[in-house]
Every structure is written in structure tokens, then in C-alpha cells.
Amino acid sequence: MKANRPIKAIIRKEFSGHFYSLTAYIFIVVFLVAIMFLFFDQFFLIKQTSMRVFFSLVPWFMMFLIPALSMRIWSEEKKYGTDESLLTLPISDLQIVVAKFFGSFLFIGVLLLFSLTLPITLSKIGDLDWGPVIGAYLGAWLLGGAYLSLGQYISALTKNMIVAYLVTIAAAFIFLILGFPFVLQKTGELSAVFYTLSTITHFENMSKGVIDLRDIVYYISFISIFLYLNLYSITRRYWK
Amino acid sequence: MQIRVENLSKKFGDAVVLDDLSFSVSSGEVIGFLGPNGAGKTTTMRIITGFLAPSSGTIKIGDTEIKDDPLSARKKIGYLPENNPLYLDQRVYEYLGYIADAKNIDNKTQEIKKVLEMCGLTERISQPISELSKGYKQRVGLAQALLGNPEILILDEPTSGLDPNQIVEIRNLIKEVGRKKTIILSTHILGEVHSTCSKALIINRGKIVASGTTDELLAQAKGKTFIHTIIIGDKEHVQEKIKAIPSVEGIHEETAKHNGEVAYLIESNDTSDTRKEIFNTCVHSGFTLLEMERKQKSLEDVFAELTK
Numbered sequence: 001m002k003a004n005r006p007i008k009a010i011i012r013k014e015f016s017g018h019f020y021s022l023t024a025y026i027f028i029v030v031f032l033v034a035i036m037f038l039f040f041d042q043f044f045l046i047k048q049t050s051m052r053v054f055f056s057l058v059p060w061f062m063m064f065l066i067p068a069l070s071m072r073i074w075s076e077e078k079k080y081g082t083d084e085s086l087l088t089l090p091i092s093d094l095q096i097v098v099a100k101f102f103g104s105f106l107f108i109g110v111l112l113l114f115s116l117t118l119p120i121t122l123s124k125i126g127d128l129d130w131g132p133v134i135g136a137y138l139g140a141w142l143l144g145g146a147y148l149s150l151g152q153y154i155s156a157l158t159k160n161m162i163v164a165y166l167v168t169i170a171a172a173f174i175f176l177i178l179g180f181p182f183v184l185q186k187t188g189e190l191s192a193v194f195y196t197l198s199t200i201t202h203f204e205n206m207s208k209g210v211i212d213l214r215d216i217v218y219y220i221s222f223i224s225i226f227l228y229l230n231l232y233s234i235t236r237r238y239w240k
Numbered sequence: 241m242q243i244r245v246e247n248l249s250k251k252f253g254d255a256v257v258l259d260d261l262s263f264s265v266s267s268g269e270v271i272g273f274l275g276p277n278g279a280g281k282t283t284t285m286r287i288i289t290g291f292l293a294p295s296s297g298t299i300k301i302g303d304t305e306i307k308d309d310p311l312s313a314r315k316k317i318g319y320l321p322e323n324n325p326l327y328l329d330q331r332v333y334e335y336l337g338y339i340a341d342a343k344n345i346d347n348k349t350q351e352i353k354k355v356l357e358m359c360g361l362t363e364r365i366s367q368p369i370s371e372l373s374k375g376y377k378q379r380v381g382l383a384q385a386l387l388g389n390p391e392i393l394i395l396d397e398p399t400s401g402l403d404p405n406q407i408v409e410i411r412n413l414i415k416e417v418g419r420k421k422t423i424i425l426s427t428h429i430l431g432e433v434h435s436t437c438s439k440a441l442i443i444n445r446g447k448i449v450a451s452g453t454t455d456e457l458l459a460q461a462k463g464k465t466f467i468h469t470i471i472i473g474d475k476e477h478v479q480e481k482i483k484a485i486p487s488v489e490g491i492h493e494e495t496a497k498h499n500g501e502v503a504y505l506i507e508s509n510d511t512s513d514t515r516k517e518i519f520n521t522c523v524h525s526g527f528t529l530l531e532m533e534r535k536q537k538s539l540e541d542v543f544a545e546l547t548k
Binding site: 002003005006008009010012013017020021080081082084085086087088089090091092237238 | 286289290291292293311312314315317319321322323325326327328329330338339341342343344346384
């Protein structure tokens with residue numbers, strides 16, 4: 001327990017840091033209010049106790065909102081020079097990168113927990129199939145984690161948070177549209193590669209309620225690769 | 241804990257920032273890094289704290305090289321980076337609590353209390369750091385460096401931007417903790433070196449150009465002494481007679497006043513105290529000596545000369 005204390009301290013600081021900077025509140029309000037509105041807008045037309053509409057919106061919301069979380073992770077530290085005091089603490093660079101990721105990853109988890117009011121409401125007024133809902137929630141968390149690791153890497157490359165935000169959206173968008181039918185249909189042999197690389201295809205699989213190990217491995221690999229790149233980009237300061 | 245820096249070099253691309261730097265600091269010493277901006281002070285400190293890696297050379301803390309065990313080296317070091325970066329949106333106790341946990345300190349509350357008292361921050365603990373004055377922010381920076389009672393303190397310009405009273409307070413604090421620790425601090429205030437440091441290192445363009453106690457530095461730069469005099473007497477006659485003194489190397493007229501008082505700057509080569517001879521010469525030649533003052537080289541002169 002004692003050895004984990006520094007890691008826990010960073011996770012706690014990253015998690016609560018979102019509340020200091022107000023992004024947390026904006027995030028919760030934008031995500032919950034807007035997505036609920038769009039959902040119920042459709043809900044009364046379709047008249048089905050299904051979360052399909054909700055989960056089709058989630059990847060898009062995450063594409064715009066996760067970069068707002070991730071842009072701070074390193075850019076802010078670099079801007080104020082606090083990275084120097086952080087990286088000279090007796091904690092390894094790898095632990096710092098991983099702890100920073102989990103701080104924000106937990107925040108995404110909490111955000112998704114707040115939205116659980118929706119399936120609970122639906123299950124009260126009708127017959128909700130919990131299988132796909134649970135799969136989709138897990139998928140959404142992992143999808144958020146994937147965008148987060150991407151954004152965390154990008155934020156380590158710049159001092160400017162706005163640049164980090166916009167570049168992350170662009171990168172996240174590319175990983176998203178790779179898996180769209182119109183891309184997959186037109187790309188021939190490459191489509192299999194695109195299908196595997198895209199963040200959306202794996203999320204769609206999971207939201208069908210089938211939890212396939214391949215999808216989970218995909219997200220874990222995606223996150224690991226970008227955290228590794230993040231580690232590389234901060235240790236590069238040694239060799240500059 | 242002794243720090244030994246051997247043949248340290250650092251290049252950023254083609255620019256050589258540190259060029260074969262070697263020095264050592266032992267326990268109980270406060271060493272002052274002096275140098276113009278861009279001389280390599282901050283880079284040296286960043287390398288010792290492990291923020292940057294050297295291009296070549298070794299740094300040993302005690303007997304272990306920091307490269308071999310960077311984490312345990314960092315544990316022994318308390319670091320106040322340049323410009324004192326802090327998380328401005330946190331409150332003082334939150335920030336120190338975070339640093340204490342990140343440094344993995346047992347009995348956190350007591351440790352924090354201790355540094356708060358040392359730095360005179362006890363009454364400010366619940367204020368957001370962004371609302372503190374610059375002097376208090378500096379104290380928070382110092383407090384986080386002191387947390388965990390590290391044996392080595394590395395302070396990059398600890399008194400920059402403080403008012404004179406705060407400077408004195410911080411200097412006293414450094415002196416006090418410096419008795420038991422090894423401290424490296426950088427500054428470009430020369431008086432600071434004199435008042436807080438047991439030893440000074442002057443670096444310029446990545447090289448050590450002088451080192452030693454402030455007295456030793458002054459002695460190194462000796463060789464010439466200037467004597468200010470005001471003498472009444474015939475100008476040419478005065479100059480001729482004074483020049484005849486063996487240790488005098490030159491005499492320059494500075495200002496002449498209407499009442500016959502003339503100020504001279506006499507340059508002497510310090511083999512003996514020239515003042516006696518000047519006095520005797522004046523008496524024998526019938527000049528009136530009104531004023532005489534020996535000007536010794538100040539640390540500022542030494543610094544300016546070495547870092548030209």
C-alpha cells in the first residue's frame with residue numbers, strides 16, 4: 001500500500017484537477033443534458049425501450065469532450081513549468097504517465113455512472129434488455145479511454161491547450177470514420193485493416209451485448225501504444 | 241551527502257551549454273552558482289535533479305551515480321525549479337499534501353506542519369496558491385522542496401522577485417537549514433553569495449571561471465588597488481612626485497576644483513601598502529593631502545571581469 005502512495009496521489013490530483021478547472025462541470029452538463037435531450041427527442045418517436053440512439057451518440061460526444069479533458073494533462077503542466085517539479089519527484093516517468101491516464105479515465109467512468117439514470121428509467125417504464133446496455137457501457141468507457149490516451153499523447157507535444165484540443169479531435173475523428181460503412185465499402189482490401197483499427201467498430205460490437213475478448217484487447221492495445229508514445233515523448237527531453 | 245560532478249557536458253543540438261564542468265559540494269556547505277543569464281546554471285541544476293540528462297560526464301551523490309539509481313537520488317534531493325512552478329488552483333495544504341504523498345512521506349501531517357512552521361506559512365494553509373503574494377508563493381516552493389527532509393537542496397534563484405525584507409528572511413532560512421544539508425543555489429545577486437554561501441562558483445558560457453570562498457575570489461582578482469586622493473598642489477609637480485613611488489603604476493587626474501583641490505586616482509600594484517608612501521611624499525613635497533581612500537575590488541568587479 002505504501003509503495004502505491006505516490007501513484008494514488010497523482011491519480012487523485014488528476015481526477016480532482018478537472019473539478020478545479022471547471023471542465024468537469026461543463027463536461028457533465030454538456031454531456032448529460034445534451035445527450036439526454038437528443039435521446040428523448042427520438043425516444044418518443046421510436047417508442048422503444050432501447051438505448052440504441054443513446055449509444056450511437058456517445059462516440060460523437062466523446063470525440064468532442066474527451067479532448068477537453070486530455071488537453072490539460074501535459075499542456076497545462078508544460079505551460080506553467082510544473083512538469084519540471086513533477087518529473088523530478090521520486091516517481092518513475094512510466095508511473096506518472098499511467099497515473100495521469102487513470103486519473104482522467106476514472107473521471108470518464110464517473111461521468112458514465114451519472115448517465116445510468118437513463119437505463120434505470122427505461123427499465124422502470126418498459127422492458128429493457130440489460131445485456132447490450134452493460135456491453136455498451138463497458139465499450140463506451142474503453143472508447144473514452146482510447147481517445148483519452150490519444151489526447152494525452154498529443155498534449156505532451158505542445159504547451160498550447162487549444163492546439164492539443166483541436167489536434168486530438170482531428171486524430172480522434174480519423175480513428176472514428178475509418179470504421180464507417182462508406183469508408184469500409186470503398187477501400188477494398190484495406191477495409192479489413194481499417195475495420196480493425198477503427199475505434200467505432202469495436203464499440204459497435206460491444207454494444208450488441210457480445211463481449212468479445214478481441215475488442216477488449218484492441219482497446220487495451222490502443223491505450224498502451226499511446227501511453228508508450230506519451231512516455232517516449234516525455235523522456236525525449238533527456239536527449240534533446 | 242556529497243555531490244560530485246565530474247566532466248559534465250551538455251549540448252543542445254550544436255550549442256554547447258555546459259563544457260566540462262567539475263566541482264564537488266560536501267555536507268554542510270552552501271554553494272552559490274553565479275553567472276550571467278544563459279551561463280548554464282539552470283541546466284546544471286536540471287541535470288543534477290534528473291530532469292535532463294548530460295551529454296557526457298557523471299554526477300555522484302554519495303557513492304552512487306545518479307544514472308544508476310535515479311529514483312533514490314531524487315528522493316535525496318529537494319528541488320525548487322526556476323520561476324517556482326506551482327499548481328495555482330490548489331490550496332497550500334492540498335499542494336503540500338499532494339507533494340508529501342508523491343514523495344511517499346510517512347507521518348505526512350507532522351512533516352507538513354514542520355515545513356509550514358519553518359517557512360512561516362502556518363496562517364496561509366487554507367488559501368489558494370494563486371491568491372498568495374510572490375513572497376509567500378516562494379515560501380510554498382521552498383516548503384515543498386524541504387518536505388521529506390532531503391539531504392540535498394537545489395534552489396534555482398530562490399530569492400528572485402522578492403522584496404528586501406523577504407530576501408533577508410529566505411536567506412536566513414537557507415542559512416539555518418544549510419547547517420545540516422548540502423545546498424546548491426543559483427543567483428545573480430552577488431551580495432547573496434557573500435551572505436549565504438560558504439563557497440561560490442562563477443560560471444560563464446558553460447565553464448567554471450572561478451571558484452572558492454568569496455574572500456578567495458576577491459584575492460584571486462587582486463593585483464591592483466586603486467586609491468582615491470584629493471591633493472592641493474601644483475598638478476604636474478604632484479603627478480611627478482607620486483609617480484616616483486616604486487609601487488605606483490599610474491596616476492590619473494579625475495576632477496579639478498576651483499580652489500585648487502584636485503582628485504586623483506592612483507593605481508598601485510599592491511606589493512606594499514602604498515598609502516603610507518603617498519602620505520609621506522605629500523608631506524615631504526609640501527602638498528596638502530585632504531582625502532585618501534583605498535578602493536578594494538568588489539565581488540561585482542570580479543564578476544564583471546571574469547564573465548566579460
